[in-house]
Amino acid sequence: MFIAANWKMNLDKKSISEYAKFLQKFKFSDKVETCIFPPTIYIDYLHSLINDLPISIGGQNCHYKTSGAFTGEISPNFLRDTGCKYVIIGHSERRIINNENNAEIKLRAEAALNSSLKVILCVGETLIDRQEGKALQFIEKQINDCLPDNYENLLIAYEPIWSIGTGKIPSVFEIEEMHTHIKKIINKFVNKKINVIYGGSVNIKNINEILDITNVDGVLVGGASLKAKDFLAIYSAAVKYLNIS
Numbered sequence: 001m002f003i004a005a006n007w008k009m010n011l012d013k014k015s016i017s018e019y020a021k022f023l024q025k026f027k028f029s030d031k032v033e034t035c036i037f038p039p040t041i042y043i044d045y046l047h048s049l050i051n052d053l054p055i056s057i058g059g060q061n062c063h064y065k066t067s068g069a070f071t072g073e074i075s076p077n078f079l080r081d082t083g084c085k086y087v088i089i090g091h092s093e094r095r096i097i098n099n100e101n102n103a104e105i106k107l108r109a110e111a112a113l114n115s116s117l118k119v120i121l122c123v124g125e126t127l128i129d130r131q132e133g134k135a136l137q138f139i140e141k142q143i144n145d146c147l148p149d150n151y152e153n154l155l156i157a158y159e160p161i162w163s164i165g166t167g168k169i170p171s172v173f174e175i176e177e178m179h180t181h182i183k184k185i186i187n188k189f190v191n192k193k194i195n196v197i198y199g200g201s202v203n204i205k206n207i208n209e210i211l212d213i214t215n216v217d218g219v220l221v222g223g224a225s226l227k228a229k230d231f232l233a234i235y236s237a238a239v240k241y242l243n244i245s
């Protein structure tokens with residue numbers, strides 16, 4: 001079970017320091033893996049505050065080259081060097097705002113894997129695709145186009161674009177259908193279990209229902225991860241879920 005916090009472009013040094021105080025008081029379980037994705041500039045700072053805790057730190061993106069004339073970009077080697085274990089690749093905000101296409105996302109994922117990072121590859125359909133009944137087809141193409149050659153350290157995050165930050169989530173049936181679909185597509189390439197986590201408006205009210213869905217191996221949390229109390233409540237729900245099931 002994997003619970004991830006994507007802070008996006010939020011939380012400054014002072015808020016991170018307050019957040020870390022909450023984390024320091026919390027009792028973590030060895031059954032649930034967790035990773036925080038802070039703004040890149042604060043990776044070292046967060047690390048210095050929580051490096052004694054069983055929490056991984058990850059980058060929100062990385063470039064497909066390890067060095068060179070790429071002003072403003074982040075090398076996967078730099079993430080690794082600052083102690084990151086994971087990186088998110090292909091988040092819909094990067095795809096939409098920064099025009100990252102499937103081919104580029106595949107390159108970024110491969111570069112990250114070559115730099116010994118674990119990759120969370122995000123896929124997700126638009127509302128129109130969902131309404132027109134094309135969601136399964138859309139995700140299949142995204143996976144076929146973005147899937148890196150090495151599957152060892154790969155997780156997929158199913159994040160319907162229309163669900164991110166909107167408070168709307170797919171039905172239990174739709175999430176289960178999509179996660180099962182994603183696993184089947186990947187099994188065509190490799191006979192190995194790949195974890196698929198769900199992201200999109202996960203919060204303390206819907207977490208129990210989401211975790212109970214077949215083929216959901218964890219969650220990627222955006223907005224609700226910005227308050228330590230809420231994120232830890234989501235984490236605790238995962239621990240409780242594992243202890244009961």
Ligand code: PEP
Nearest residue numbers: 164165199200201222223
């Ligand atoms: C995200 O952006 O990865 C995300 C899941 O955001 P939110 O939880 O705010 O919908």
